[in-house]
Amino acid sequence: MTLPGGVHAETYQQDRALIRTPWQWLWFGGLLAVLLLLPFLGVSSAVGIATVIGITLIAVMGLQLTSGCAGQINMGQSAFMGVGAYAAGALAAKLHWSFLLTIPIAGLSAAVFGAVFGLAALRIKGFYLALTTIAAQFIFTFAMLKLPKAWFGQSEGLRLDPAAMGSFAFDTDNRIYYLVLAIVALMTYGAWGLMRSRTGRAFIAVRDNENAAEVIGVNVFYYKTLAFFIGAFYAGIAGALWAYYVRYVQADQFTLWLSVWYVGMLIVGGMGSILGAIVGTVVIRLMQEVITVVGPMVADVLPALGGQFVFAAMNMLLGGLIIVFVIFEPRGLVHRWNIVKESYRIWPFPH
Amino acid sequence: MLLELTNVEVVYSDVILVLKGVNLSVDAGQIVALLGANGAGKTTTLKAISGLLRSEDGKVTGGGIQFQGVPSHLEEPQILVRRGLVQVVEGRRILPHMTVEQNLLVGGKVLGGRAERQQMLQKVYGYFPKLVNLRTRVSGYLSGGEQQMLVIGRALMAKPRLILLDEPSLGLAPMIVTEIFELVERLRQQEGIAFLVVEQNANVALAVADHGYVMENGRIVLYGTGPELRENEDIKEFYLGMSLSGHGKSFKDVKHYKRRKRWLG
Amino acid sequence: MASLLSYVINGALTGLLYALIAMSFVVIYRSARVFNFAQGEIVVVGAFLVWTFMSAFDLPVWVSVPLALLASMLLGVLIERVILRPLVGQELFAFVMVTIGLLIFIRGVVLVAWGPEVRFFPAVLPMAAIKVGDLVFDRALVLGGALTLVVAAATSWFFNHTQLGLEMTAVAEDHQTALSLGISVKRSIAVAWGISGLLSTLAAIIFLNGKGMTFLASDIGFAALPVALLAGLESIGGVVLGGLIVGIAVGLAAYFLDPIFQGGVAAVFPFVIMVIILLIRPTGLFGWKTIERI
Numbered sequence: 090m091t092l093p094g095g096v097h098a099e100t101y102q103q104d105r106a107l108i109r110t111p112w113q114w115l116w117f118g119g120l121l122a123v124l125l126l127l128p129f130l131g132v133s134s135a136v137g138i139a140t141v142i143g144i145t146l147i148a149v150m151g152l153q154l155t156s157g158c159a160g161q162i163n164m165g166q167s168a169f170m171g172v173g174a175y176a177a178g179a180l181a182a183k184l185h186w187s188f189l190l191t192i193p194i195a196g197l198s199a200a201v202f203g204a205v206f207g208l209a210a211l212r213i214k215g216f217y218l219a220l221t222t223i224a225a226q227f228i229f230t231f232a233m234l235k236l237p238k239a240w241f242g243q244s245e246g247l248r249l250d251p252a253a254m255g256s257f258a259f260d261t262d263n264r265i266y267y268l269v270l271a272i273v274a275l276m277t278y279g280a281w282g283l284m285r286s287r288t289g290r291a292f293i294a295v296r297d298n299e300n301a302a303e304v305i306g307v308n309v310f311y312y313k314t315l316a317f318f319i320g321a322f323y324a325g326i327a328g329a330l331w332a333y334y335v336r337y338v339q340a341d342q343f344t345l346w347l348s349v350w351y352v353g354m355l356i357v358g359g360m361g362s363i364l365g366a367i368v369g370t371v372v373i374r375l376m377q378e379v380i381t382v383v384g385p386m387v388a389d390v391l392p393a394l395g396g397q398f399v400f401a402a403m404n405m406l407l408g409g410l411i412i413v414f415v416i417f418e419p420r421g422l423v424h425r426w427n428i429v430k431e432s433y434r435i436w437p438f439p440h
Numbered sequence: 441m442l443l444e445l446t447n448v449e450v451v452y453s454d455v456i457l458v459l460k461g462v463n464l465s466v467d468a469g470q471i472v473a474l475l476g477a478n479g480a481g482k483t484t485t486l487k488a489i490s491g492l493l494r495s496e497d498g499k500v501t502g503g504g505i506q507f508q509g510v511p512s513h514l515e516e517p518q519i520l521v522r523r524g525l526v527q528v529v530e531g532r533r534i535l536p537h538m539t540v541e542q543n544l545l546v547g548g549k550v551l552g553g554r555a556e557r558q559q560m561l562q563k564v565y566g567y568f569p570k571l572v573n574l575r576t577r578v579s580g581y582l583s584g585g586e587q588q589m590l591v592i593g594r595a596l597m598a599k600p601r602l603i604l605l606d607e608p609s610l611g612l613a614p615m616i617v618t619e620i621f622e623l624v625e626r627l628r629q630q631e632g633i634a635f636l637v638v639e640q641n642a643n644v645a646l647a648v649a650d651h652g653y654v655m656e657n658g659r660i661v662l663y664g665t666g667p668e669l670r671e672n673e674d675i676k677e678f679y680l681g682m683s684l685s686g687h688g689k690s691f692k693d694v695k696h697y698k699r700r701k702r703w704l705g
Numbered sequence: 706m707a708s709l710l711s712y713v714i715n716g717a718l719t720g721l722l723y724a725l726i727a728m729s730f731v732v733i734y735r736s737a738r739v740f741n742f743a744q745g746e747i748v749v750v751g752a753f754l755v756w757t758f759m760s761a762f763d764l765p766v767w768v769s770v771p772l773a774l775l776a777s778m779l780l781g782v783l784i785e786r787v788i789l790r791p792l793v794g795q796e797l798f799a800f801v802m803v804t805i806g807l808l809i810f811i812r813g814v815v816l817v818a819w820g821p822e823v824r825f826f827p828a829v830l831p832m833a834a835i836k837v838g839d840l841v842f843d844r845a846l847v848l849g850g851a852l853t854l855v856v857a858a859a860t861s862w863f864f865n866h867t868q869l870g871l872e873m874t875a876v877a878e879d880h881q882t883a884l885s886l887g888i889s890v891k892r893s894i895a896v897a898w899g900i901s902g903l904l905s906t907l908a909a910i911i912f913l914n915g916k917g918m919t920f921l922a923s924d925i926g927f928a929a930l931p932v933a934l935l936a937g938l939e940s941i942g943g944v945v946l947g948g949l950i951v952g953i954a955v956g957l958a959a960y961f962l963d964p965i966f967q968g969g970v971a972a973v974f975p976f977v978i979m980v981i982i983l984l985i986r987p988t989g990l991f992g993w994k995t996i997e998r999i
Contacts, residue, residue, distance in 0.1 A: 162798065162801070209980075209983070209984060212983075212984055212987070213983050213984065213987055214987075215797065215798075216740065216797055216801060217934075217983050217987045219801060220930065220934065220979065220983060221979075221980055221983050223927070223930075223976075224976040224977075224979045224980045224983075225980075227927070227972075227973055227976045228973060228976055228977065228980070230973075231969060231972070231973035234969070235966045235967070235969070346809070349805055349808075349809060352802065352805070353806070356802055398817065400816065401812075401813045401814075401816035401817045402813065402817070403813070404809050404810065404812050404813030404816065405809075405810055405813030405814060405817070406813075407806070407809050407810075408806045408807060408808065408809030408810025408811070408812070408813060409806070409810050410806070411802055411803065411805065411806025411809070411810075412788055412803055412806040412807060412810065415792070415799050415802050415803045415806065416788070416791045416792060416803070419795070419799055490885065492881060492884055492885055495793070495880065495881055495884060516889075517884045517885060517887065518884070518887040518888065518889050520887075521885075521886065521887030522887060526885070526886075526887075527885045528885075529881060529882065529885055533879055533881070533882045534882075535874070535875050535878040535879060535882065536878065537874075537878060537939075537993045538871070538874060538875070538878065542871055542874075545868065545871055546871050546872060546874075546875045546883075546886060546888070547886050549868065549872055549886060549887050549888055550887045554868075557868075594886065598886065598887060
């Protein structure tokens with residue numbers, strides 16, 4: 090990828106930096122400012138939407154690491170999220186542990202659960218692995234509904250009190266928003282660092298050609314398991330945050346459809362890059378919000394479409410988006426954006 | 441003229457220019473060799489002729505290809521097969537999970553009916569007696585030489601007038617290679633089938649060829665009859681491994697005067 | 706004991722129904738190397754079409770059913786042409802995602818077109834139960850089971866012994882080679898999708914005969930997955946055996962485990978089976994083993 094004219098590195102540090110030019114610093118600073126000041130910008134529902142986007146983003150980023158970077162198709166990310174949510178929920182509701190403990194533990198439990206599927210990757214490849222994760226999704230729902238009520242509340246689910254540190258409780262939208270924002274920033278930084286490290290390179294090697302990776306000394310089995318472990322960890326954290334945000338955990342919140350939505354976000358955003366996860370999540374969530382607002386208006390105008398129209402329209406949107414993107418832009422919006430940037434930078438040459 | 445290429449240009453993915461004006465021709469019943477190093481564009485030439493470019497996002501963007509006097513560079517592969525042009529793609533692409541006989545029958549798709557297919561099947565078995573014993577063997581388990589015979593036999597089933605053979609000697613033992621080229625000669629004599637053979641093994645290809653072309657970087661750089669090419673100094677040096685003295689290359693001579701390819705351009 | 710036997714036999718019959726749906730998966734996979742996740746939705750569309758023709762337009766059975774079969778065949782061909790053809794030559798993940806996208810999209814369309822209410826599916830096949838001693842069987846399932854066996858035999862013969870079937874197999878093996886032999890890859894795939902649509906609607910009729918149905922009926926598509934896997938995604942004959950095994954296993958599991966888990970075992974057990982199959986033998990009993998020469 091080319092940089093704007095005149096930008097070059099004089100030290101290794103400079104070479105590996107993410108932000109290279111003053112303009113990039115400006116954009117980044119502006120983004121940070123907007124995020125930090127969101128509750129005060131006057132748009133009432135923005136904070137709620139942003140919180141949900143943030144939580145989803147963590148789960149999707151984990152999925153990006155497992156599927157986009159390491160190449161292990163995972164259709165069960167929602168189940169992993171559920172594990173995290175239930176873990177946090179049970180620990181918080183039954184044992185009254187603090188969120189400072191429950192969130193990491195939720196992440197770890199989900200990670201262990203995910204790693205079990207990484208073990209399966211020893212024998213099952215590619216498409217069949219995807220099927221296994223789909224099976225996991227159904228089995229998870231069954232398990233959560235059948236395990237003892239005292240543990241996970243079966244069909245009634247669990248209810249949580251707000252996350253609290255001493256007397257300071259995260260019980261308003263704004264406070265939860267900042268908590269989520271902080272964790273999103275942390276996880277994003279971690280993911281970005283991971284992809285630039287040795288582990289990240291190993292992931293890409295495993296994704297591109299397992300046999301070749303094995304031959305040059307990458308322990309394929311270890312890295313596959315690790316990919317699931319880390320991806321599920323992210324999902325677990327997201328699940329725990331979700332539990333604290335909605336304050337209610339129930340198995341039906343984590344279905345196969347949700348997993349598919351996540352994969353859809355990766356496809357739209359672009360698989361293989363952290364930015365792709367971010368772009369995909371934001372774009373699709375915003376579209377969902379638009380439909381939620383516009384849908385009832387359309388249904389009012391055309392009553393023949395029925396009360397389920399909003400739900401149906403979401404399905405049609407997601408399905409349609411996935412199909413369109415896979416056919417016309419399989420590498421996602423990030424790829425398209427990179428091409429636009431390239432074209433601009435090397436204009437008037439065509440390539 | 442059975443096959444004629446005039447100034448053919450081929451572009452992949454709208455940006456990669458692979459063939460830069462290729463001219464070649466094959467007449468009925470001729471064996472023509474197309475030589476060149478890796479990446480010269482030989483397989484692309486064959487795919488342009490047989491219409492398989494489209495499945496690799498390639499296009500003929502200039503010049504023309506005429507098969508049996510009719511322009512053919514825009515035709516679909518199945519039309520061309522029906523007209524008698526079959527490509528045997530490189531790498532012995534059998535249908536691995538199907539038996540030998542099923543592979544052959546699939547090749548006979550363009551024939552009229554069952555009876556005709558059975559007839560052609562017997563004919564092919566006549567040319568490849570080894571395959572008779574292997575009729576019910578799953579073809580993925582055949583040896584390399586047997587597989588190569590299978591793919592040529594499969595091409596024969598379509599009653600071709602011209603067969604495009606892509607690197608038939610790839611990965612095969614020298615004796616089997618000789619056998620295969622003997623077969624090519626026999627088919628030419630007994631069936632009147634013309635062959636355009638892409639080969640890296642210049643020796644064995646030039647032994648049977650009527651005339652040949654040498655490709656480099658998407659262009660034809662040399663043309664001559666078989667005997668002419670065999671005696672050509674440049675061919676001998678760069679493709680047959682012989683130095684000026686006519687014997688095998690001695691590394692003692694490497695540091696001394698090195699012949700340069702006169703056609704680099 | 707009669708109860709156990711009843712569970713087993715009903716399980717076997719249900720398994721044969723799964724086998725019919727699994728066959729529509731396999732037909733497509735065997736011809737186009739595409740695993741169609743949206744198969745369950747196509748079953749539902751077929752069912753709704755039959756319902757629409759019969760209840761909304763008041764057409765008699767012998768008109769509605771063939772019409773619906775035709776329509777679902779056309780749907781299959783349409784999907785192939787519009788959505789899958791542009792993807793020829795791409796990697797597997799693209800196909801997987803597109804069929805999943807299709808799954809969601811069709812579900813949305815079904816909801817918009819027919820709404821979420823429960824509809825009553827007309828009894829195309831006779832409703833009276835069959836009684837053998839103490840055992841009661843759903844007549845539709847029995848007829849359906851017989852139909853599945855016949856269809857399986859016919860389809861298997863088609864793929865292994867007819868020219869068109871061989872060509873379609875060749876297309877599944879290697880698109881480029883098939884092209885170079887003069888086979889129209891596009892046509893083969895379209896035919897496969899058409900046949901698959903047909904099989905799906907047949908399955909829908911058997912499955913929903915005389916019962917209430919909603920858009921959620923598509924979940925049966927997922928339950929048929931283990932059958933397809935157990936058979937091996939390329940084996941049509943194996944699908945019948947796979948269906949019987951899975952059906953009986955699920956029946957037994959339900960009989961023994963339902964009391965412990967208070968029901969719901971039959972819905973999830975196919976997936977447990979699927980995971981076991983994937984761990985032990987992913988290519989299934991009869992699937993094409995990877996022939997690799999390194």
